[in-house]
Amino acid sequence: MAARETDPKERLLDEAEALFAENGYHAVSVREITAAAGCNLAAINYHFGNKRNLYLEVFRTRWLARARVIQERVYETLQNKKEITPPALIRALAEAFLFGPMSEKDRLRHVQLMQREVIQPTEAFEMVMDEVMKPFLGALGERIRPYLPAGTDQERLMLNALSIISLILYFNFGRESVKRITGRAYDQAFREELIRHIVRFTTTGLGLGAGENAS
Amino acid sequence: MAARETDPKERLLDEAEALFAENGYHAVSVREITAAAGCNLAAINYHFGNKRNLYLEVFRTRWLARARVIQERVYETLQNKKEITPPALIRALAEAFLFGPMSEKDRLRHVQLMQREVIQPTEAFEMVMDEVMKPFLGALGERIRPYLPAGTDQERLMLNALSIISLILYFNFGRESVKRITGRAYDQAFREELIRHIVRFTTTGLGLGAGENAS
DNA sequence: GAACGTTTGATACGAATGTTTGTATCAAAC
DNA sequence: GTTTGATACAAACATTCGTATCAAACGTTC
Structure with a gap:
């Protein structure tokens, strides 16, 4: 069972939450999030469908x-x-x-x-x-x-x-x-x-x- | 002295304030603002220099x-x-x-x-x-x-x-x-x-x- | 009516946006 | 050994963003 540190999906949720909280939804780009999570740009689309869904999943x-x-x-x-x-x-x-x-x-x-x-x-x-x-x-x-x-x-x-x-x-x-x-x-x-x-x-x-x- | 209704600069400030308040700075585009104020896209640049300055002027x-x-x-x-x-x-x-x-x-x-x-x-x-x-x-x-x-x-x-x-x-x-x-x-x-x-x-x-x- | 500051209209630009695509990888299942 | 399914990746997509430009039209004031 992958820990929260290693699982890209979990990392995305963590970093997304931090960035959304600090800067607001529209001020954060999916590129920022994936960069912070250290994974690929397409990962958000793959795991959550789109940006909005990632926000709700947070x-x-x-x-x-x-x-x-x-x-x-x-x-x-x-x-x-x-x-x-x-x-x-x-x-x-x-x-x-x-x-x-x-x-x-x-x-x-x-x-x-x-x-x-x-x-x-x-x-x-x-x-x-x-x-x-x-x-x-x-x-x-x-x-x-x-x-x-x-x-x-x-x-x-x-x-x-x-x-x-x-x-x-x-x-x-x-x-x-x-x-x-x-x-x-x-x-x-x-x-x-x-x-x-x-x-x-x-x-x-x-x-x-x-x-x-x-x- | 032009009334607030007719002066494009005043209309821009009014509409900008309404949109910024409702949706937040990043969620509002200058095109939305100029469209709502019924004036040209170039008006913001002419009167305020840029979007950020318009926000502060509001x-x-x-x-x-x-x-x-x-x-x-x-x-x-x-x-x-x-x-x-x-x-x-x-x-x-x-x-x-x-x-x-x-x-x-x-x-x-x-x-x-x-x-x-x-x-x-x-x-x-x-x-x-x-x-x-x-x-x-x-x-x-x-x-x-x-x-x-x-x-x-x-x-x-x-x-x-x-x-x-x-x-x-x-x-x-x-x-x-x-x-x-x-x-x-x-x-x-x-x-x-x-x-x-x-x-x-x-x-x-x-x-x-x-x-x-x-x- | 000439001069001036203002407004419009259309257009352009580079950068950034969210999203999609096709392919590569790799372990598990068959 | 092959197939499968999930994951990851780089590249490209079309769109929108803020900003800039410039000539034409406007209204007001000398």
Whole structure:
């Protein structure tokens, strides 16, 4: 069984994801991708049919898989707690995105790729929404529902969940903006400050008092 | 003085902005732009030198101007109040983005264009940061500082300001996501609900109790 | 009405684009 | 030993890209 390093098809997916995330679909040529993957120009057509299909395959085989890893990481962090409070949940979420099990570059790629779809949805957007965002936001909502006022309806719940996610995402993909405004680099210390801020802001935003009672 | 409708140079800027916002820089050709503007292919070269310069000129003459209109709108809304509380400020801000003096399409374009720069900064990003974001976030911070604990440092202030902005922006450019999750269309009623949510979430997020004491 | 800056029209160019083709390679199956 | 099927390759495909050129037509201003 060929490893990911040696299989040209796998290399193509990896390099394509990196380039698509960094420069966007149209700014990347199939020649760039095949050159980066160290294989022939025709390989994309052979393995994926065309460029567009390669892009979608990146989402199917790479992006979705990574999203599941992130989610597992969140649940892993939480599973040995008796009670999962919103601050603990949000912290686990923010940590998964700002630290997490993958490399820094992988995490950045992941968010960049999705953010491009959010701005300009294509076929991949459906995939991301149906397979990841909807169930994830649903689960997130159900976890925090017990801590909200009794009569909170589903729509209000989703707006709260979306707000939490938007903050976490913004402090990821908007790094350049955040760096300019705060004058800080995204080192370990700053990331931890960011997480503290996100947890505090969103927890109190939910109307739950400034509790950071979980590490 | 030729109106915007008749002047080819102005039409080029308008159509270019619309196309760049919707499809991104690389996905738009100069032929598309000149065709949409109803003028000759050579016009771009004559007026702007090249495509890249046209893009930057869109930011210089259109985007920045619009950003100033939005800011003025915010201050206009606030000027006849004796005390500008954070909820009133945030509401004015959110309203300017979700309703505002321009057309729905113009507002969408504005945020889309900026969002693309946030994800993948180019020369225009510097412009946006230096001329709009930095001073605006600074002013926003100073307005809410009196309501925060006395010892709040500048960095914490900026993180709070960024969080407010991120929420407002997300509920704009992330329309497709929000629509999918909530099942609501972006009609008048939903927009007003969104504003109420943003004001409440961010106001309490700042640690100011759930005050919505300003219309 | 002459001069000027502007706009159009048609055309050309080299470079880059996504895609296709025909052939070579090589291990597995027969 | 031959056939098969999957993979890889260089070369070429037609198209589109951004840019450039240049003469003719336009509208405005001296």
